[in-house]
Amino acid sequence: MEYCSPVWSPHCKKHILAIESVQRSFTKRLPGLQNLTYPKRLERLNLETLEIRRLKADLILLYKIIFRLVDTELVHSFKPSTYASTRGHPYKLIVPTFKTDYCKYFFTCRLIHIWNNIDANFSSLLSFRNSLNKVDLSKFTVLKDNDFI
Numbered sequence: 001m002e003y004c005s006p007v008w009s010p011h012c013k014k015h016i017l018a019i020e021s022v023q024r025s026f027t028k029r030l031p032g033l034q035n036l037t038y039p040k041r042l043e044r045l046n047l048e049t050l051e052i053r054r055l056k057a058d059l060i061l062l063y064k065i066i067f068r069l070v071d072t073e074l075v076h077s078f079k080p081s082t083y084a085s086t087r088g089h090p091y092k093l094i095v096p097t098f099k100t101d102y103c104k105y106f107f108t109c110r111l112i113h114i115w116n117n118i119d120a121n122f123s124s125l126l127s128f129r130n131s132l133n134k135v136d137l138s139k140f141t142v143l144k145d146n147d148f149i
Contacts (some may be wrong), residue, residue, distance in 0.1 A: 005054040006061045011105045013142050020050050020143065051141050055114070056132050062111050063128050066091060077108040081116075092116045114140045 001022060010016050027041040028034055042048065048056075064070045066078060081092040093112045096103075103109055114137075121131040138144075 001050055002053055002057060006058050006107050009054050009058065009105075009107075009110070011110070011142070013147075016051055016142050017147065023047075023050055049141070049143065051143055052137050055137050055140065058107065058111050059115065059118070059132060060125075060129060061107075062115055063122070063125060066093075067125075069125060074108065078112075088116065088119070089122055091122055 001019060010019065024038050027038065027045060027047075030041075030045075033041045033044060036044065061070075062078075065072060065074050068075060079094040079096075081094050083092070093115060095112050095116070096109060098104060098109075117140075118132075118135050118137075120135055121127040
């Protein structure tokens with residue numbers, strides 16, 4: 001369910017719900033969890049929604065690209081911000097502008113707003129990964145808890 005999520009990650013609510021329904025139905029079949037709501041089942045199983053797990057995978061790949069931990073030409077798709085801001089981290093990126101929404105959901109565009117607004121530890125990949133677990137990424141997701149009730 002998470003394989004190649006940076007390449008293809010749905011942005012339409014109906015597609016996100018369709019993918020999420022696979023995990024919803026699986027968790028509902030587990031003994032003792034049939035009568036719980038989906039958010040409660042995830043909490044009991046110590047799981048996150050597939051949407052949040054895809055978002056984390058995307059951000060980790062973006063970290064690897066920006067800090068050149070993977071050999072890819074995508075590093076040229078991200079332009080560091082030259083704006084000297086006193087807020088947030090020093091690795092902010094310039095948000096590209098487009099005349100249409102066509103490219104808005106490409107990997108190179110869809111994450112920049114989130115990247116610029118997360119409060120994470122950028123000192124190493126491991127610390128970045130661990131700090132993502134402490135960041136509330138739900139404010140960047142399409143689905144909200146009431147979508148599962």
